[in-house]
Amino acid sequence: MSAAPQKAKAGAEKIAVTVSAVVPLNDLVTRFEFKRTDGAEFPPFSAGAHTVVEMQDGDRTRLNPYSLMSDPADRSIYAISVRRDDQGRGGSLFMHQKVKVGDAMTLTYPVNLFSLDLRAKKHVFFAGGIGITPFKAMIAQLEQSNGNWELHYACRTPALGTYADELTNAYPNKVHVYYDDQNQVIPLEDLLDGQPLGTHVYVCGPTGMIDWVHATAAAHGWPSENVHSEEFLAPQPGKPFEVRLCQSDITIQVGEHESLLEAMERCGVDAPFLCRGGACGQCETDVVEAEGDFVHRDHWLDDEDHASGKKIMPCVSRFVGKTLVLDR
Amino acid sequence: MSKFQFPESIASRPVYGTLEPRPGKAHLMIADAEGAEAILELASQDAALMAKTHIIYIPKGTDFSEKLRALKPAQFYEGPSYDASVQRIQKVLGDAHMGLQVYLAGTEGLMGQAMNEAVSAGIPASAIQTEHRGSVARRMQCVHCKGITEDVVTDPFVCSHCGLNLFVRDHYSRRLAAFQGVCIDAEDPGNVPEPVELYK
Ligand code: FES
Numbered sequence: 001m002s003a004a005p006q007k008a009k010a011g012a013e014k015i016a017v018t019v020s021a022v023v024p025l026n027d028l029v030t031r032f033e034f035k036r037t038d039g040a041e042f043p044p045f046s047a048g049a050h051t052v053v054e055m056q057d058g059d060r061t062r063l064n065p066y067s068l069m070s071d072p073a074d075r076s077i078y079a080i081s082v083r084r085d086d087q088g089r090g091g092s093l094f095m096h097q098k099v100k101v102g103d104a105m106t107l108t109y110p111v112n113l114f115s116l117d118l119r120a121k122k123h124v125f126f127a128g129g130i131g132i133t134p135f136k137a138m139i140a141q142l143e144q145s146n147g148n149w150e151l152h153y154a155c156r157t158p159a160l161g162t163y164a165d166e167l168t169n170a171y172p173n174k175v176h177v178y179y180d181d182q183n184q185v186i187p188l189e190d191l192l193d194g195q196p197l198g199t200h201v202y203v204c205g206p207t208g209m210i211d212w213v214h215a216t217a218a219a220h221g222w223p224s225e226n227v228h229s230e231e232f233l234a235p236q237p238g239k240p241f242e243v244r245l246c247q248s249d250i251t252i253q254v255g256e257h258e259s260l261l262e263a264m265e266r267c268g269v270d271a272p273f274l275c276r277g278g279a280c281g282q283c284e285t286d287v288v289e290a291e292g293d294f295v296h297r298d299h300w301l302d303d304e305d306h307a308s309g310k311k312i313m314p315c316v317s318r319f320v321g322k323t324l325v326l327d328r
Numbered sequence: 329m330s331k332f333q334f335p336e337s338i339a340s341r342p343v344y345g346t347l348e349p350r351p352g353k354a355h356l357m358i359a360d361a362e363g364a365e366a367i368l369e370l371a372s373q374d375a376a377l378m379a380k381t382h383i384i385y386i387p388k389g390t391d392f393s394e395k396l397r398a399l400k401p402a403q404f405y406e407g408p409s410y411d412a413s414v415q416r417i418q419k420v421l422g423d424a425h426m427g428l429q430v431y432l433a434g435t436e437g438l439m440g441q442a443m444n445e446a447v448s449a450g451i452p453a454s455a456i457q458t459e460h461r462g463s464v465a466r467r468m469q470c471v472h473c474k475g476i477t478e479d480v481v482t483d484p485f486v487c488s489h490c491g492l493n494l495f496v497r498d499h500y501s502r503r504l505a506a507f508q509g510v511c512i513d514a515e516d517p518g519n520v521p522e523p524v525e526l527y528k
Pocket of ligand 1: 272273274275276277278279280281282283284298300313314315316
């Protein structure tokens with residue numbers, strides 16, 4: 001029979017942790033630091049990795065991915081920085097309002113969908129707002145190996161420039177900050193010009209910024225392999241819909257404010273996932289039958305897959321229509 | 329006609345395409361012999377291309393140089409052999425910036441070796457365009473003595489270093505930019521089939 005190890009549960013393995021510090025950084029962003037409850041060291045991670053934080057919010061379990069921003073060389077803590085999103089689905093508000101030092105929580109083992117390409121001759125980072133977090137870890141990792149890097153960081157205002165001062169003070173020649181309220185803009189075209197062959201760029205920030213960097217780099221003749229980005233999508237609310245899961249032999253209702261993946265989990269179906277943000281591909285599910293329209297929102301399937309109506313990524317995508325039957 | 333359709337083969341065997349103009353800040357075209365024809369066709373598709381192009385060309389006895397010069401590339405270099413041109417290739421790549429497009433055309437030996445230079449300079453292999461033209465001769469490595477024999481056109485052939493009779497395999501090494509040649513009469517020395525032209 002198959003020799004592949006069978007995991008007991010969907011998602012990455014879990015780690016029980018205790019909140020060791022809650023550090024407000026500005027009006028919107030707070031850092032959370034965790035120690036392992038069993039006192040052991042955390043598993044090593046490579047910069048760019050994220051962890052999925054399990055939040056017990058009443059009888060609702062929330063699972064949100066956050067980039068690890070602590071130094072990968074420090075195995076005594078994991079840290080994340082969370083931006084409060086008042087319009088969001090409530091995960092970030094839960095972190096900001098409910099989580100206190102000493103609380104017990106659960107994290108998953110790190111998964112890296114945004115790693116450094118260590119063959120690069122130089123790394124150029126473009127961060128927008130809270131998109132700074134993976135770069136904190138990348139900078140720490142590269143500093144240890146004397147890596148060649150520079151950071152271009154766009155923030156709304158100096159007061160909201162999370163880690164901007166800290167980074168500028170530590171690396172005055174490598175960190176460049178641009179403030180929206182002072183009409184400062186990342187001079188992307190100039191920065192892409194004249195970079196040595198073998199340079200890789202990385203972008204993390206709002207969708208518009210990610211698309212801008214990809215499109216501009218392509219127009220300048222950069223190979224797509226040299227342009228890296230990460231964007232976790234939060235599932236969007238939508239009209240409730242009904243799904244039949246033929247392997248599990250049940251029919252479930254997906255509510256307005258939950259994702260299809262969350263609805264499956266609520267009904268006891270152990271559906272695969274890793275990132276919960278449309279980026280990793282783990283949750284890909286075959287469509288058996290569909291009468292209606294898909295609302296595809298993931299970054300995983302290509303346009304052809306989206307048009308085919310044969311696949312869906314339940315972590316972020318939805319469905320509007322009469323019948324949907326999934327092979328799950 | 330300088331085009332040849334290679335038969336389907338194993339996964340390690342390189343597959344070549346057709347050069348097309350791509351957006352870029354600068355363009356480096358490296359070709360030998362009939363590879364010049366691919367560059368001439370490329371230039372005819374985009375009039376603005378040549379003003380930003382550096383051509384490195386090894387004629388190998390053909391007479392395309394004047395036609396290439398007439399394209400008025402920003403720089404044109406004609407080398408007597410690949411080995412004589414490799415320093416120039418390394419220098420151009422070493423000075424280059426992101427946004428450089430690399431186009432390789434001609435024999436497999438030239439494309440494989442120039443590909444290695446471009447990859448070690450930091451360009452991903454998948455972003456480098458290639459187009460095979462002209463001779464189907466192979467650059468072969470003898471797996472026994474490790475010597476390279478250039479321009480092999482028959483199978484089997486005699487290793488130019490150790491003299492063994494070698495069978496021409498499709499097994500290709502990107503690192504060496506060469507196909508592997510394996511002794512064909514190891515079990516029964518002297519029992520060597522009549523050499524036939526490759527792909528015949
Ligand atoms: S869980 Fe990663 S794409 Fe859905």
